Amino acid sequence: DSGVTQTPKHLITATGQRVTLRCSPRSGDLSVYWYQxxxxxxxxxxxxxxxxxxxxxxxxxxxxxAQQFPDLHSELNLSxxxxxxxxxxxxxxxxxxxxxxxxxxxxxxxxxx
Amino acid sequence: QQQVKQSPQSLIVQKGGISIINCxxxxxxxxxxxxxxxxxxxxxxxxxxxxxxxxxxKEGRFTISFNKSAKQFSLHIMDxxxxxxxxxxxxxxxxxxxxxxxxxxxxxxxx
Numbered sequence: 252d253s254g255v256t257q258t259p260k261h262l263i264t265a266t267g268q269r270v271t272l273r274c275s276p277r278s279g280d281l282s283v284y285w286y287q288x289x290x291x292x293x294x295x296x297x298x299x300x301x302x303x304x305x306x307x308x309x310x311x312x313x314x315x316x317a318q319q320f321p322d323l324h325s326e327l328n329l330s331x332x333x334x335x336x337x338x339x340x341x342x343x344x345x346x347x348x349x350x351x352x353x354x355x356x357x358x359x360x361x362x363x364x
Numbered sequence: 365q366q367q368v369k370q371s372p373q374s375l376i377v378q379k380g381g382i383s384i385i386n387c388x389x390x391x392x393x394x395x396x397x398x399x400x401x402x403x404x405x406x407x408x409x410x411x412x413x414x415x416x417x418x419x420x421x422k423e424g425r426f427t428i429s430f431n432k433s434a435k436q437f438s439l440h441i442m443d444x445x446x447x448x449x450x451x452x453x454x455x456x457x458x459x460x461x462x463x464x465x466x467x468x469x470x471x472x473x474x475x
Contacts, residue, residue, distance in 0.1 A: 253407060284462070294408070294453060294465040307462045341407050350457050351396055355407030 254278065257342050257356035265364055269330040272359045276323055276344030282306065283325040284345070284353060285317055289338040300325055301348035332363045366391055368456050370466030377473050383441035385469045387454035390435060394456035398463070399428065399439050402451045411452070412439070444473045 254277035264270055276283050285297040296309035300319035311317075314332075319325045329336060339360050343353040369388045377383045387397075398413035414421045414428045414437065421428045427440040441448055454466040 253409065255407070286465075293467040296462045296464065299462060309462060343407070350462050352398070352410055352413070353463060355409065357405070357407050
């Protein structure tokens, strides 16, 4: 068990809808990272937060947004969902913000029908 | 170029054999090179990592070989076991920022 908690484990929704994925980092970790994993794209970095502030941005669509709250948990919001957004979304955390040793949660499987 | 190219895509090795997975990169700003192991239904887990000033790092049956001049690094799994069957990802960190992952290698160790 990595200590990173992601909810829900599975999410099934329809095109055009909006969903929120939640992540609780390991105790003491200040950084949260979001990754998208799909069969054809592998693990794609979306965004990183460090102690409540956005630290780095990757290939995150404008329809997606994230935030990290004062208690350090993070939420990834996906809106106007399309079929192509179906993927496994991982949250990871680390002690610092240097993107080194990451601890991954078990992911949220999103299915857009 | 913020990419890490990983090969092979899949690999079948007999129990007791050596599994070798290769990765190549272009960006000299990469400063940290970890390998992650992922089992079905789980998130990736850090297996072993190396910094570019070291040519080899060994932890148990797992060894990273790093060739800075060739911009290549590889994972060797000695005495491969069926429990090693998983997907392996190489990764590279850009200047104390994000990790960029390779596309993954599915390893199957046959009994």
